[in-house]
Amino acid sequence: MCGIFGYFGNSTGMPSQQNSIAALATLGHRGPDANGLYWRQDQGLVLGHTRLSIIDPGERSDQPFEHYSNILVFNGEIYNFRELRQELLVLGAEFRTSSDTEVIAVGYQYWGSSIFGRLLGMYAIALYDGRVNCLHLARDDFGIKPLCMLQRGSEIIFASEIKAIAALRSLSINGGILTDMLSWGFQMENASLYAGVNYLAPGTMLTFYRNDSGSLKMVQHQNRLANDTYDKPGNEPTAMDLREVIEASVRDHMIADVPVAVALSGGLDSSIVAAAAAAHHPGIQAYTFTLSSGKDPEVEHAALLCRHLGLEHRIAHIVSGELDGWLRRVAWHLEEPITNINALLSYGLAALIRAQGFKVVLVGEGADEVFGGYPWYRFALDIKRMGGPSGAFHAYRKRRAQSGCVRVLRPAAVVLAETRLQAQHQHFVSRLEQYAHSPLDGFLSFDQETQLQYSQLLRVDRMFMAHGVEARVPFLYRTVLEASAALPAARKMRAIGSEGRLEKVALAEAFSGILPERVVNRPKFGEQGTVNIWDTWLSDALTSEFRRCVDGAEFLGARQLLDEFIDWQAVTSQPLAHKEKFAIALLLETVDSLLLSRVNPDISLPIQWEML
Template sequence: MCGIAGFEGVGTEKSLREMVQAVRHRGPDYKGIFLRGRLGFAHARLSILDLSPGARQPMMLPDESVAIVFNGEIYNYSELRAELEKRGRTFRTSSDTEVILHLYALHGDACFKRLIGMFAIALYDFKARKLLLARDRMGEKPLYWSYANETLVFASEIKALFASGLIPKELDLHALDQYLQFDYVPTPHSIIRGVNKLEPATILTCKGGAITKKQFWHPPRAIENVSEKNALLRLEEGMRNVVRRELVADVPVGVFLSGGIDSSAIAYYAQRESKRPIETFSIAFEDKSFDESSHARLVAGHLGTVHHERTVTSNDALAIVPRLADVLDEPLADASIIPTLLLSKFAREHVTVALGGEGGDELFAGYPTFRADKLFDLYRRFPRVLRRAVSKAADMLPVSHANFAFSHNLRKFVSSDSPDAARRHIEWLGTFNDTARRALARSSMNGDVFAEAQSYAAEYKPNDLGNRILWTYARTYLMDQVLVKVDRASMRYALEVRAPFLDHTNVDFVFALPYSFKYRNGTTKYLLKKLMKGKLPSSIINRKKKGFGVPMAKWLTGPLKPLCTDLLSADRIKKQGLFDHGYITRLVNDHMMLRRDNRKELWNLMVFQLWFDRWMR
């Protein structure tokens, strides 16, 4: 895992050095730059495979025909290397970076579809005089780019683009509108006008100022006719293979263990494939409605791992909030980034790589929204007058600040009655719907914020609505919120996090299974739970989903109240000129007076204000 940056066009050695310094936290082991003519590459290295100086980047082929900077891991690099050696290619290192170079030399841009792993790659072909950018299939690794004034500039994080001096800091109002709805800015947009995120499974080619893009992978085109027994056997084999691949490193490897079924399943297979007890990591919370540490300890004891646990106080977590924008150079209103930062910092004291359970919910329908969707089929048959009565009743329920509080969940349920399933799920997960955004931002932002999400839903071709919704989650909430949160939090402390569920061979298989293998008769993660029966304690398999949250609603009426009222003060909002100060004042007052639980709305706005103060002043 590393940080990459560079340009083709106008740029200097000074701008390269400043760009790589901006992402130095991602790779503290070595900073390398390469400048030749109009091409500049920069790389901040976190050494994972082949720790020798020979594996440093930027790297070139021996004949200097191709140069590369690369962030990520290629899990099948050993097999690819053996294949390339049979073709007469010789290697100077044992790194996966050099494998990509030789694979490109033989296959051109068709090489990217041969890679199993997570990656953001910039490659320059001097003979063809073209720059290529490529991003992995599930969007695990970030890659931002912009083109202006005959210069293409790219980087792992926006802050490196700012450091180049080539990107003006201009707010994109359509992206802000999307952020208010989703809590993140969806790919391919970014919060900065003219800056883009490269789409997943995509190759961008820049040659002679002309930019083209093409996909090198797509989700399954058909549903397999497979028995449950056979699906379980294949899932078992697949999980063993992907976890075995992702345990390979020349540095210590551990597992994030929350005590939920996803992370517990990863820990199970990691322990099975390891010759020694694996190291697992969790954090405990003072607020018991958010604490999962007892479940993590149960799993660790059951598997025989070397378990590390640290109790974090409210003060530990709250100290992060004012500095959050140092981590987030694009606003992301997911409060679970706070414990993720704490967990990453803790784990980095012991290991350099950690495996996590990201992707399990999106592959196997693990979120409460999938049960809610079945209820919605009944709810939408109610007369409109009855639905309005339910909505009013939701607003009248006593406010609770507990995790997954009934009052909060009911409010979210009635917040969307869209007949479009993909849009409905996105509105359930998000914060400000169309009506709220019009009141909040007046008429300054009124575009279609759902266009990308609906196009992603259309990517999934089989006639299976449940899987199409899952694919929409994978291409929106997972890619642009969950994976961004984990990447920024872990890389803040130079910790590489790998997600075995998202190995594309696993994704190919699971998305070709019928939705009934994931959600069945009210049971979420049906097939995964069947797979783990007898491997994990039954209490872990059947426990209610809790999520990796923090008591934000309670904090906002207590220790975070001064920061909240300062960031969202009428004077500040008026001066900024983006939002209706009266609407925000009502949101704040209603929450503080316990008239309404506005935790999501207030946190969304606070994160934006923290980001705006840090990056746009």
């Protein structure tokens, strides 16, 4: 929906109004429709907002939004805001807009900070309460919307993206997270590549109080939805029950005062979203993005589904691309060098959808981590055969490891990586032991906190918001998680050799008869599964880009910044897989663009496509 930015703390150290405007400008792509800044030195407070207008798009709902002595900036969407508004009207509340933003502000007036626990949706919120001189920061249950923070001494700076913080404070490399990035492909905790910059944990509210001396006191309130849900599952849903829950979630996620589209890959997850959306809004358009001009199983299955549902289907094929510009733009927006090659395609798909006039798109992310879609979750199905949770972790690690990248680390960085791996191992084991009655649920819970957060949701948010497109994730909804948690393991995954679909069994059952049989039974990987991007022309192009990054003089500064951790001679001499080369190239592009500020954010779109 938007970009938010702010400062709270000692008034003598707060950024100037001019510097605050400059920091806010780095988030302009997230909110191209309007922007606003609240700057008060006597309060030691800055709140900034760039708006993507979706609900009540008129000026009256622009932010920062002031309600009596409270000031609010908010990124996201609240899907139950109309129900909350009705409750508040009964209490005597008055409204001047029809936005979800005002519902949060008025709800805080009546219910205090408990309003955050009533919200259903995706959000990152900063709310200043002038009565007690405190700042609340809150994030949604799943961490769909980002909120980065840098706390130094008596100040807190926060933003939707790290680049706004980097515009005000110098940053350096977090060596521990760097080793996560190179060994796993994503970070394994709520910290960033940049030392001191952390992410507010999902389902968390932080409250900062500033006393007369200017120092800050922080109070944390945490509501870990996943843990609570798996601890106390409800009644097992039937296939029809599950379908109704998901259809209701999709219906809620279509609330908007602007048109909504669907991103369709032809896989089970996005097909379910498309089918549920079409039932609610038959005229919805579906978009598929492909690297291939020839046979592509994703395009074939997406087209089959659209014919089956009578959906208008738009297919775009990339006809040219300057990979150096493409990768650079992705790196600047992504900020974290997560080794998920789909970031390139997500960036292109978002550009296409925006060019077609849409600000909102429904996507299928989250289903794998909630319903058991990845093959490595199978390690938890027979935990005894794996040698217990510890054996499952080592098998998972082997499946996901980027061993080539680990080999190019300097000795001190290797020690750091091993120390972190031991802590990650213990956290994984503790989580599966916590759910000894269902190790699969423990694995899902672990992955929702790590891989889902940083390999998936961060990618989706950054790549779509790069073009001012809000991506909504219907599978990541409180009611959907509750339904999934009540399913036995056998309705999520089956052992290899079993009859029928092996992953996301309950999802397939719920929408059997609604979707074509070929789509319902389509495997995630394999000949008819997700296209392996490394088997396309992009692979050779990325190899050339890798050589440019590790050998080229233009990246000398970035290599020097990373020299403490990476042996560049080993990088050029060690055999590396395609994914590992991508990881190192993206790391160099990221450090170069964010810490050395050599990227021009106004460069033209580096890719072109044709509609098939």
